[in-house]
Amino acid sequence: MRRNGRRGRRGLGWMLAGVLALIGAVMAPSGTAAAAVPGAVPSYLTLEATYSSVANGWDHVERYLDTTTGFRQEQYPPDGRGDQDGQRLTFFGGVKQPFSGRFLLYSAPGWNTGAHQVPVLLVHGANDNPDRAWANPGESGGYGCGAASCPNTGLMQYLAGRGYRVFAIGFAHKQGDNLMQAQEVGDAVALIRAKLGVPQVDVVGWSKGEMSTRAYVSSVKPAWGRPAAGDVRKLITLGGPNGGYDYPFAHGWAHDFSIWPQCGGAVNAPSPHLHMTCYGTYIAHPEFSFTPTSGYDDYPGQRQMLARWDSVFGVDQTQQDWYTTYYGGQGFYTDGGGIQAAIDAGSLIAPLRQAGVPASVTAYLLAGGTPNVLGIFNEDRGPSDGVVFVASALDTSGFATVGGTALIASANHLELGWDGAASAQVTGWLN
Numbered sequence: 223m224r225r226n227g228r229r230g231r232r233g234l235g236w237m238l239a240g241v242l243a244l245i246g247a248v249m250a251p252s253g254t255a256a257a258a259v260p261g262a263v264p265s266y267l268t269l270e271a272t273y274s275s276v277a278n279g280w281d282h283v284e285r286y287l288d289t290t291t292g293f294r295q296e297q298y299p300p301d302g303r304g305d306q307d308g309q310r311l312t313f314f315g316g317v318k319q320p321f322s323g324r325f326l327l328y329s330a331p332g333w334n335t336g337a338h339q340v341p342v343l344l345v346h347g348a349n350d351n352p353d354r355a356w357a358n359p360g361e362s363g364g365y366g367c368g369a370a371s372c373p374n375t376g377l378m379q380y381l382a383g384r385g386y387r388v389f390a391i392g393f394a395h396k397q398g399d400n401l402m403q404a405q406e407v408g409d410a411v412a413l414i415r416a417k418l419g420v421p422q423v424d425v426v427g428w429s430k431g432e433m434s435t436r437a438y439v440s441s442v443k444p445a446w447g448r449p450a451a452g453d454v455r456k457l458i459t460l461g462g463p464n465g466g467y468d469y470p471f472a473h474g475w476a477h478d479f480s481i482w483p484q485c486g487g488a489v490n491a492p493s494p495h496l497h498m499t500c501y502g503t504y505i506a507h508p509e510f511s512f513t514p515t516s517g518y519d520d521y522p523g524q525r526q527m528l529a530r531w532d533s534v535f536g537v538d539q540t541q542q543d544w545y546t547t548y549y550g551g552q553g554f555y556t557d558g559g560g561i562q563a564a565i566d567a568g569s570l571i572a573p574l575r576q577a578g579v580p581a582s583v584t585a586y587l588l589a590g591g592t593p594n595v596l597g598i599f600n601e602d603r604g605p606s607d608g609v610v611f612v613a614s615a616l617d618t619s620g621f622a623t624v625g626g627t628a629l630i631a632s633a634n635h636l637e638l639g640w641d642g643a644a645s646a647q648v649t650g651w652l653n
Contacts, residue, residue: 261412279379287321304395342423354367368596397521400523442574464618474494495507513564586626589628
């Protein structure tokens, strides 16, 4: 899994953009209010800033604050690997670790003139942002798009060029709580409806973005949160872990080399281990744990995506300490609590299935079929896109109305946001 130089580590970091707390949450009934009608901007949203000079082809970006009591300051890795960067740092007012009640709303060219009546909201995945995910897959440099050569346009330009009114949300925390982010997905939908005077919006969620979009439409929310407003017409998931994923625990030793700083890692991702031996030294890093440990909880959004697949595809027994990594305990070079402890600490997979997506929302599920993401140890225990099993991405459990599923055999996890066949499939479903 390790590659020479920084490109390999960066490749794995952007892989986690496509992958990777139920604590205090309650599930509202999946039957929500009737389809919403256009309205004003909700009173709990404050427009803090607007930026008209935006890279990567966007028309403008707005920063909003949701003043609802319940949003909190989430924890960030103390070494800065999870901080905001690039132009997003400017949009968040120069704050590297923004408050989780703040979010960005990107508007594409033609956002208010496109011919298609129903606008589209794009929701990015883990350790990602609206620029790299949707507008410039090559922004992060070599292999950041999942291929050796990265394009400089993505699904945003593809849809906008075909007359769609396109928006995207950007989250404060790159690995944040999907329940808080689900509330902000609802905020973005409400803002788009108010701007355009439309009753409903179509939403596309990629990888971890599937979790927050699905949580919103299913009214899986914090105790302080708002249920869905019946304002989403179609939900499209790209490589979404609908059935969960267990990649970090199944391939833990290879996965960890890109995370542990003493081993040369700098990726913003959680580890299945609490201790690991690097160059002969046994070192603790509780700040990288999936589960809240020693006062740290930097990766709640990753924990919420976990589900066990060992009974279906087994565990990668070629990895050092494979048994204790997956099932918990002290190995020769590592120790950790195992995947079940992390699931018990707040996975959302079972609650989302139980709540169900309302029949009024038509769902479409897209999977990639090529496990060849450059720079990582790819998921090879079963058919996958390199990160998420095809069976998970196409798992329709809990979806009341499924409009279609599709497998793009030639695309890996990171290519789903810009691959031509994937973009064409998404457009077909939107139509």
